[in-house]
Amino acid sequence: MDARARRSRESLRRAVLTLASLVPITEVSVSAICREAGVTRDTFYRHADSPADLLADALAAEIAEVMQVLPETDAIGDGERALIGHVHRRAAVYRGAMRPSLAAPVRSTLESSIRSGLELWTRLHPGILPAAFVDDDAALRLAIAYAAAGTVGAIEEWLRQEDDDIDRAVELILAASSEWWLANPATRERRER
Structure with a gap:
């Protein structure tokens, strides 16, 4: 993408x-977005199909940025905290995308971002995997899909409750997660040596 297209995309986001x-x-409306961004409708449609799709793209960019914490930590809770912190900062946006559940493009982006984070986590820390998921990519994809969809559902419920307590949200989501996701990779990998 050239510099002009990048500037347009950032203005639209x-x-x-x-x-x-x-x-x-x-x-x-598309017109309102174009006015706010200072671009034409043609420019809008070169970057998105609808306002909801553009919103999903903007949120995905922010989520990708906050999830850069994953390679730098030994606790998946740090990634969860970064994600919930992002949702909290953008709570008005996420709540405005719920009727009663998140708009499909926004929900799909959130779930896809969580899946990517969990896939990265398992690649970085294969020692946390239970035997059922070792050398079985289909089983691992199933576990990741389950965890990602559950996390999105929990986030939607947290948003509905209008709760601002990030620590409590992280604690409850992690408490509902399978224990193996929470294993300290450094400790587990040392034990297995």
Whole structure:
């Protein structure tokens, strides 16, 4: 992507995040986004199919940034805290994308981002995997899909409750997770040597 296209995409992302923090995404028009971003409709449609798709793209970029914590930690809870912190900072946007569940593009992006994070976690720390998932990619994909979808469901419920306690949300989501996800990779890998 050339510099001009990158600037346009960033302007569009900022615009949709601004507008979606004020009104539900279903009420945000392409025209309003274009006015806010200072771009044409043609430019909008080169980057997104709809306001909800653009919102999902903007949120995915932010999630990718906060999830960079995963390779630098030995606790998956740090990744969960980074994700919930992002959702908390963008709570108005996420709540505005719920009717009663997250809009499909936003939900799909959130779930896909969590899956990517969990896939990375298992590649970085294969020693946490129970025997049932070692050397069985299909089984591991199933476990990751289950964990990602469950996390999104928990986030939706947390948003509905309008709870601002990030630590409590992280604690409850981790408590509902399978224990092997929570294993300290460094400790487990030392024990297995």
